[in-house]
Each structure stands twice: as structure tokens, then as C-alpha cells.
Amino acid sequence: MEPDHPQEECGVFAIAAVSNVSIDIFYALRVLQHRGQESAGIAVYNNGIKTVKGMGLAHQALKTEDVRNLKGDLGIGHVRYSTFGSSTLENAQPIVVSTNYGDIALAHNGEIVNADKIMDELKKKGWAFITSSDSEIAVRLLANDIANTGDPVKSLKNLMSMLQGSYSMTIMIGNRVFAIRDPLGIRPLCVGRTKVGYAAASESVVFDTLGGGFIRDVEPGEIAELLPGEIKSVKTGLSKGRAHCMFEWVYIARADSSIEGKLVYEVRRRIGQRLAKEQPVMADVVVPIPDSGRSHAIGYSEVSGIPYAEGLMKNRYVERTFIMPEQSERTTSVMLKLNPLKSVIKEKRVVLVDDSIVRGTTIRQIVQIVRNAGAKEVHVRIGSPPIRAPCYFGIDMKTREQFAATGRTVEQIGKMITADSLGYISVDGLVDAIGHASGDLCLACLTEEYPMPVAGEKVRYQRKLDAFV
Ligand code: SF4
Incomplete structure (x- = not known):
């Protein structure tokens, strides 16, 4: 996987x-x-x-x-x-x-x-x-x-x-x-x-x-x-x-850690709340992708009023699928890791919530698992904006080709992952949920504006300078 x-x-x-x-x-x-x-x-x-x-x-x-x-x-x-x-x-x-x-x-x-x-x-x-x-x-x-x-x-x-x-x-x-x-x-x-x-x-x-x-x-x-x-x-x-990395709050850090005065769990919950306002959908149940989407899904449920339920069970004893950088070792089955709870999903309109989409291959398989479990509709909501640019600061996202969002509109990504609808939180929404000014965050993989010079990439203050030309 x-x-x-x-x-x-x-x-x-x-x-x-x-x-x-x-x-x-x-x-x-x-x-x-x-x-x-x-x-x-x-x-x-x-x-x-x-x-x-x-x-x-x-x-x-x-x-x-x-x-x-x-x-x-x-x-x-x-x-x-x-x-x-x-x-x-x-x-x-x-x-x-x-x-x-x-x-x-x-x-x-x-x-x-x-x-x-x-x-x-x-x-x-x-x-x-x-x-x-x-x-x-x-x-x-x-x-x-x-x-x-x-x-x-x-x-x-x-x-x-x-x-x-x-x-x-x-x-x-x-x-x-x-x-x-x-x-x-x-x-x-x-x-x-x-x-x-x-x-x-x-x-x-x-x-x-x-x-x-x-x-x-x-x-x-x-x-x-x-x-x-x-x-x-x-x-x-x-x-x-x-330029604090926004992904620490979105996904990387533990939910019970506090970074720059913001408890990660609370940030994730606020992201879910904002996502529900920005990307509403008529549905019967909010299901997190465990464990990464859980806090976001709780927030989505709170604001949308759609009940939260654990509709996917995770096998705790399968090691994290991305432990090894070698590609061949990543390709284990999603089914080995996640099993749907049919009683939660069957004949329901399901909102699946996760923190981010990098390639889109795993979420596509999960959408299919949920459909095969009898869901009437599967709507995907994502707690970070589309990832469009590489990270040069320590996160393993090195090329634009790998991203689902490269060369695709959100609608096209939705089709690719076979969802009935797909919605991402906006950059402004994410920044508000984190609670720091956008100028104090690194958002480069979302905005393509880097907080320091990187060969071949745009520096974040360059746009302001361009305005004077
Ligand atoms: S480019 Fe993205 S992942 Fe890398 S440090 Fe900046 S926000 Fe974090």
C-alpha cells in the first residue's frame, strides 16, 4: 500500500x-x-x-x-x-x-x-x-x-x-x-x-x-x-x-502534544469543525480513517450534527504501512490494515474523514472498501488543502509527480478516488484552525511559496516584491 x-x-x-x-x-x-x-x-x-x-x-x-x-x-x-x-x-x-x-x-x-x-x-x-x-x-x-x-x-x-x-x-x-x-x-x-x-x-x-x-x-x-x-x-x-510546519498539527505530532502553545488534538478538532462549515454534505454518519482522521472527524461531526461512528476497524498489529522508504515494502494490502464495520456503514451515506491526501491510492482503496460494505454514498472530506509542492524541510514528499493534486482539479481527484464528492479545507481555514498567523507557518507544500530560498522554487515574500515591478 x-x-x-x-x-x-x-x-x-x-x-x-x-x-x-x-x-x-x-x-x-x-x-x-x-x-x-x-x-x-x-x-x-x-x-x-x-x-x-x-x-x-x-x-x-x-x-x-x-x-x-x-x-x-x-x-x-x-x-x-x-x-x-x-x-x-x-x-x-x-x-x-x-x-x-x-x-x-x-x-x-x-x-x-x-x-x-x-x-x-x-x-x-x-x-x-x-x-x-x-x-x-x-x-x-x-x-x-x-x-x-x-x-x-x-x-x-x-x-x-x-x-x-x-x-x-x-x-x-x-x-x-x-x-x-x-x-x-x-x-x-x-x-x-x-x-x-x-x-x-x-x-x-x-x-x-x-x-x-x-x-x-x-x-x-x-x-x-x-x-x-x-x-x-x-x-x-x-x-x-x-515558519512552523503546518503538518505537525495536521498529522505528524501526537494528538496529546502541544506545539507553539497549541494542543494538537484541539487544532485537529477545529480543522474538522471548519471543514464541516466549508464542505458540508447531506449524510448519515461521519467515519474517521483511523487513526489519522479521528480528531478531525470528531470536529466535523460536532459542527455538522451528523453522528460520529467508528466504521473502520484497524488491525493494531500490522505495522504502519509506510515504515520503510523502499516502495516495494509499502505495497501491503489496505485490507490487512482496515476492516469495515458493516452495521455502521450499510445503506448509509458516509462521510469519510482523513487528514491529508498525498498520492490518493490508499484513500481510493478505502472508498471501495466502504462501498463494498454496502454504503449508499461515500463522501470524502480532508483536513488539509491539496498538497501541490515538494517539501525540502524534512517530510518525505519530494516530487510533484507523486501528488494526486498535480494536474487535477478537486473534482478530478474525487473521480480518481471514486468518491461521490470530495472536499478539502481551505488554506485560510487551516490557518485559522491552527491559530497562528499564516506568516508564522510553513505552508509551502500547499501554496508553493517557500519560507527560504530553495533552488527552482518561489520564496514566499516574492509575490509582494513582484507587485512593485
Ligand atoms: S513544505 Fe509542507 S511539510 Fe514541508 S515543512 Fe513546509 S508545511 Fe511542512
Whole structure:
């Protein structure tokens, strides 16, 4: 089965505490598992940096014994879905390098837009790379800079001024732990408390699980240093605005996480409510596509007054269909994953609600499953506008050809997926539901206007400049 959702990228975590942290990191990675299922890794400081890494889900990749044997009060962790570089153990993170200053370990969520350019320049200078990962470029630049400055904070700032793109990173330099966020804050990153110290994570839900609490989001362009008793903040002055990825709220983050002050569940519910106003339909039942469409469907039902019912049952023990980037491994059957509840669907006009359509192949199969279960009509409502443009900031949507919306009107997409009708939320509706100004969000895959220069694409402020021509 091909994915009908944007692919997650990675999850990062860091902690500084007064006791051993490897088990806490392991649990944090389990909580962040939805952000990446290909590999997992932990690095702790104990007279040098020690790591365990492996392929697969965190509990498969990291053996309990190995995690227990990893002793240290400072550490970072990573779960990976590769958007850059192939899916191999060499590309699993944290990446560790040795320098005269001490060991450096780095975990990265996001994508460096100028990675190829930097790599080409460095190769010309004789630098060698072991992996194809953009994160290796970052760690090598950092190691090289520290050799000159001897100052981790200064070198982190220098690194941030060299990298373009999205990055939420957790980094250990010798026995110091940092969390840094790119100047536009594209991917999420926040800091919080655990029972034994301070931590940084891709999503706030981690702190709940570790018995602590969320403190705040890391600011765009901020360097946060974690210490067992405090969080030190350095503002780099590199941030000139914000561009938080709208897809974090729409699909990627867990519903119980809060990003930039907005609880993801509530945003999704508001999206569904707005969708019901913008795309009403006469129907008998609102059915979510589990699990991604559930909160949106609840909102749709609330405003439309059409009863909500779970009409599709999900087999929890079939792994997520888009775990592996290799296309052949995506092509499992939708039927293996979803089974219709005929008593809910039969002879009903059904509104099927999901968060997004990427290719349209999966939703087409689901529409057919619902029809075969006896639905009179199947109307599809989608909680994000049509995806029209690639993402260069860490979500695996790389070419326009793959999108259902490329070269098709909404009506044509509706026909393609064999729905009786299809309706998407508008960009304005989505922005209102998220609750941040559109200028503070990245909407590039919807609007084709990017928050930073990307070769061959339009920058979002270009339209305003065009008006003066
Ligand atoms: S292009 Fe789309 S998926 Fe990528 S960061 Fe921007 S909003 Fe998110």
C-alpha cells in the first residue's frame, strides 16, 4: 500500500540529570516512535561518549541489556525515518565523532537544504564522509569549528549560520548537552522537566511520560544548554521570522502534544469543525480513517450534527504501512490494515474523514472498501488543502509527480478516488484552525511559496516584491 500521508522525519531527545539517564532516553524514544521507525539510538556521556544504535523500532533496535549497561548522567537519543540518506545502520543516529576537544554526538530532525552544496565544497577541500546523511555534514562542520574556537556555544552559533533548512538538533559536546532549533523553527523542539533533571524533546508529550512537565518551546534560532538544575539559553540573533510546519498539527505530532502553545488534538478538532462549515454534505454518519482522521472527524461531526461512528476497524498489529522508504515494502494490502464495520456503514451515506491526501491510492482503496460494505454514498472530506509542492524541510514528499493534486482539479481527484464528492479545507481555514498567523507557518507544500530560498522554487515574500515591478 502506498502512503496517503506525509512521512514523518525523526524524533530527538536530550537530558541532563543527576542519575543514570539511559532508561529515560529509551522511554522518550518509545514515546517519539511515531516520528520514525527505521532506526533508534542512544548516546550518553561517561568519560567520553558511548552509544547503542540499531535498526527498527526502539524496543527492537536497542536491547534492554545494552541500554541498562549504558551508564551516564547526560545523554541524547534519536528515532529516524530517513528523508535524506539511505536506510542503513551507518545512517542511524546519534552520529558520534572524536575531536581534540572531546567526543561530539549529534541527533537531527529536519533537512539541510544546502547540504549538497556544503558537501561538494568540503570534498573539494579534501574532506571525506562516511555516510550520505546531511547530519554528518553538520557534525563534521561543528567538530572542525570547535578545533578553532574551543568554545562549544560559539561553534554552535557558527554552525547555525552555515546551515540552511530545518533542524531541531540535540547535541553533546564533551560533557555538555545542547538543543538547537533552526532560525525559522520549522520542526518542533521544546524543553521540560523530568523527575531527575532537564530535557529537550521533539514533542511535549515526552515530559508527561517521564513524570515531569513541559516548560516551553525552544525559540527559533535558540541554543538551549541543559544542566541538571537549569536550562541556559543563548539567543543567536539568527531568527528573522517563523515558519512552523503546518503538518505537525495536521498529522505528524501526537494528538496529546502541544506545539507553539497549541494542543494538537484541539487544532485537529477545529480543522474538522471548519471543514464541516466549508464542505458540508447531506449524510448519515461521519467515519474517521483511523487513526489519522479521528480528531478531525470528531470536529466535523460536532459542527455538522451528523453522528460520529467508528466504521473502520484497524488491525493494531500490522505495522504502519509506510515504515520503510523502499516502495516495494509499502505495497501491503489496505485490507490487512482496515476492516469495515458493516452495521455502521450499510445503506448509509458516509462521510469519510482523513487528514491529508498525498498520492490518493490508499484513500481510493478505502472508498471501495466502504462501498463494498454496502454504503449508499461515500463522501470524502480532508483536513488539509491539496498538497501541490515538494517539501525540502524534512517530510518525505519530494516530487510533484507523486501528488494526486498535480494536474487535477478537486473534482478530478474525487473521480480518481471514486468518491461521490470530495472536499478539502481551505488554506485560510487551516490557518485559522491552527491559530497562528499564516506568516508564522510553513505552508509551502500547499501554496508553493517557500519560507527560504530553495533552488527552482518561489520564496514566499516574492509575490509582494513582484507587485512593485
Ligand atoms: S513544505 Fe509542507 S511539510 Fe514541508 S515543512 Fe513546509 S508545511 Fe511542512
